[in-house]
Amino acid sequence: MSSENILICTNCGETAKSERRRYRYLESGISNLYLQGTEVAECLRCGESHVIIPRIAKLHRAIALALANSPARLTGEQLRFLRKHLSMSGEQLGRYLHTDKTKISKWESGDDPIGPSTDRLIRLLVAALDGELRPGVTAIAEHLPQIRDESGKVWELQVDVATLQSTFVSVSRAA
Template identity: 25%
Template sequence: MTETSSICPVCESGALQPHRYSDTFQHQGKSLVVDDLEGYLCAECGADPVFEDQIRRNHARISDARREADGLLTGEQIRRLREHLGLRQRDASALFGGGANAFSKYERGEVIQSVAMDRLLRLVGRYPALLQELASPPAESLGSVAPKPGEYVGGDPVRLQGPARHGQAQRADGFVVVSLAKWTKDRAA
């Protein structure tokens, strides 16, 4: 809203004053209170319009409240992490995936990142050397032999400990190949 449009669009005579408020939303079956939402309040008729720029900022606040409730990084945390890694938004999108404008949308609260993306961001934030792995073509990061569909290949920097066990094959290059279902079952046991 600009200074020239401070007249109420409802009664067309009252002056609009900036207004901050809280609202409650349902998220994952629970009530989620979001504070510091923006709007205007007409002193004459009590109307409370919310204009386009405020809607965008409110949406970002609501998205961040949902992220926090789900244990995900907020838009601001993603921006700080990206900047800490020395990446521009388009570079981060190219390395992490998610589309050409993904990081811009994550940071503005337009899109909430997946749990998998959140975990990847946290790992790279903790271990920045992983950026080099993300920048490598897939064939380089797995060695010369890519896994068959449904197989887990553990090798540098991820190596299954010890010699191959029943149902596993250890190749000459040191990689251990197991089915993803078996690896998951063994890990749970």
């Protein structure tokens, strides 16, 4: 079900038709992240697309929380998102993890897998260092034993932009 609105194209000034739909949120840096109910306006004249994402800071916090509760190991893309969410450089995150920025870079690029202990520490760090997520540290800690020893790449993260509720779906079921 999609609702439609009429907007003006910022590129050519003509009418753009808007509808709510599923949107692959590549701007996040996470290739398997989809936003449900995202408003996308397409110009009827020039074909330009405009994606309208409200409450982006709250959306990013919801994504960070979802990643902290992911059923599988964090991917490099997810780690990069979490590091940026905390406004940290690779060097700063490395100090927390007792490693250097080169190691952080290798994890983020996928050249080196993130170890299970480091994965869990990163999740707790995100919750502890984000003041709004801090009350959920206990829930995240209780989730840690349930993390599967499989790559987060086999899961698709879906976030509803209206409710900020998130769901992980197995890639084989998401298609």
